[in-house]
Amino acid sequence: MTQMQKELIQDRAVVTVRDLTLAYDDYTVLKDINFSIDRGDIFIIMGGNGCGKSTLLKFMIGLKPPVEGRVFYDGIDFWDADQKNRNRILKRVGILYQRNALWSSMTLAENVSLPLEEYTDLGTNQISEIVSLKLSLVGLNGFEDLYPSELSGGMQKRAALARAMALDPEILFFDEPSAGLDPVNARLLDDLILELSGSLKTTVVVISHDLESIFAIGNKSIFLDPETKTILASGNPKDILKDSQDPKVRSFLTRGRSDIKYYTRC
Numbered sequence: 001m002t003q004m005q006k007e008l009i010q011d012r013a014v015v016t017v018r019d020l021t022l023a024y025d026d027y028t029v030l031k032d033i034n035f036s037i038d039r040g041d042i043f044i045i046m047g048g049n050g051c052g053k054s055t056l057l058k059f060m061i062g063l064k065p066p067v068e069g070r071v072f073y074d075g076i077d078f079w080d081a082d083q084k085n086r087n088r089i090l091k092r093v094g095i096l097y098q099r100n101a102l103w104s105s106m107t108l109a110e111n112v113s114l115p116l117e118e119y120t121d122l123g124t125n126q127i128s129e130i131v132s133l134k135l136s137l138v139g140l141n142g143f144e145d146l147y148p149s150e151l152s153g154g155m156q157k158r159a160a161l162a163r164a165m166a167l168d169p170e171i172l173f174f175d176e177p178s179a180g181l182d183p184v185n186a187r188l189l190d191d192l193i194l195e196l197s198g199s200l201k202t203t204v205v206v207i208s209h210d211l212e213s214i215f216a217i218g219n220k221s222i223f224l225d226p227e228t229k230t231i232l233a234s235g236n237p238k239d240i241l242k243d244s245q246d247p248k249v250r251s252f253l254t255r256g257r258s259d260i261k262y263y264t265r266c
Contacts, residue, residue, distance in 0.1 A: 013072075014039045014171060014203050015060070020069030022052065022059050029055045031229050033069070035222050042197055042204045044214050044221035044237060048252060051224040053207045054098075057175055060205075062090060091119060094169035096160050098176040102148040108135060108159050109144035115166045134162040138192060154185030158192065165196075172196070174206045178213050190216045211253065215241075223249050 013036035020033040029052045037043045045053050058064050060071055062078060071078045073089045081089070102111050112131045116122055122130070135141055138158040148156050157177065164172060174193070178186035190213050197204050197217075208214055214221065214237050223233040223240065225248055233240045233249045241253045 013037060014074060015205070016070075016072040016075075017060070018070045018072070020056075020059070020071065021067045022055055022064075023067045024055075028067075028229060030224065033231060035231065035234060037203060037205060037220070039203055040197070040201055041220050042193065042206065042217050044218035045205065045207050045224065046209060046214055046221055046237070046252070047224035048209060048226065051226040052229070053209075053224060054175055056224070057173060057205075057207050061093060061095060061173060062086060091167060092170045094164035094167065094172045096157070096164045096172065096174045096177060098179050102156060102160055102163070104148055107145050107147055108140065108151075108162070111148070111159065112163045112166050115163065119167060130166065131162075134165050135159070137165065137196070138162045152185075153180050154182075154188065157181065157185070157189055161189075161192070169202065171203045171205065174204065174208075176207055176209070178208065178210045183212070186210065186213065187216070193217055209252075211255065223252065 015037040017033055017035050021031045022029045022033070033056070045056060047053055059066050065079055070080070073092070076085060076089065078086060078089055103114070106114070109128075109131050112134055113127050116127045116130060120127075131144065132141065135144060138161050140155065140158055140162060143151070143155070143159075148159065151159065177189055177193070181189065193204060193206070194217055196202055204217075206213070206218065218237045221234065221237045221240065222231045224230070225232045227248075232246055233244050235243075237253070240249060244250060244253075
């Protein structure tokens with residue numbers, strides 16, 4: 001690939017990961033990781049337990065620096081930037097954590113308003129309007145005064161999504177969004193992700209091992225392997241399922257079944 005081609009890819013990509021090696025002390029989790037996420041993608045980072053999916057997310061959102069390599073946001077090297085520019089990048093990002101991370105002592109309205117109070121100069125009335133809008137977008141209009149413990153698991157997940165969307169992020173990161181949800185609520189959340197991506201043009205990055213969700217929402221993906229500690233496959237998940245001959249990839253995407261259409265939704 002020529003330098004010009006690399007620059008064109010980076011210009012189009014909202015996130016670019018280059019030659020990334022991740023480790024905890026002397027233990028290498030991932031090495032030589034390269035991929036790009038284009039604006040508007042629903043990008044899946046998939047693989048089995050222990051492959052480094054959630055670890056990769058931590059490095060991408062600035063919780064821990066890499067041993068080697070770079071993470072670019074619109075061409076800006078996150079780890080080479082000063083703290084002011086890092087904060088500017090992080091304000092463009094929303095994160096839905098696997099365990100929701102809602103404050104149990106706060107109502108839904110208070111949870112969603114927290115980032116607005118922390119990072120904006122908006123007045124009380126403006127924040128209240130935004131909170132109502134965000135909760136309405138996830139189907140929780142009228143639940144502002146309830147506490148997380150008063151909600152079902154699916155409603156808690158949607159409340160956490162409303163908070164992640166509070167600052168109108170350009171990029172939304174989801175860490176195992178279907179974890180702990182029954183199939184009906186998991187599908188409703190997938191539908192909501194598709195709706196938000198389509199209507200708000202938000203770039204979405206999803207950490208997942210849930211095949212139903214992977215095939216339902218993803219248009220691009222990478223498959224991480226814990227043995228080689230790198231990427232074994234990349235592309236549209238359905239294309240990988242159709243074309244990959246790697247036994248590890250096929251075993252993950254079929255769960256050992258020959259009836260692979262079982263995992264795709266109409």
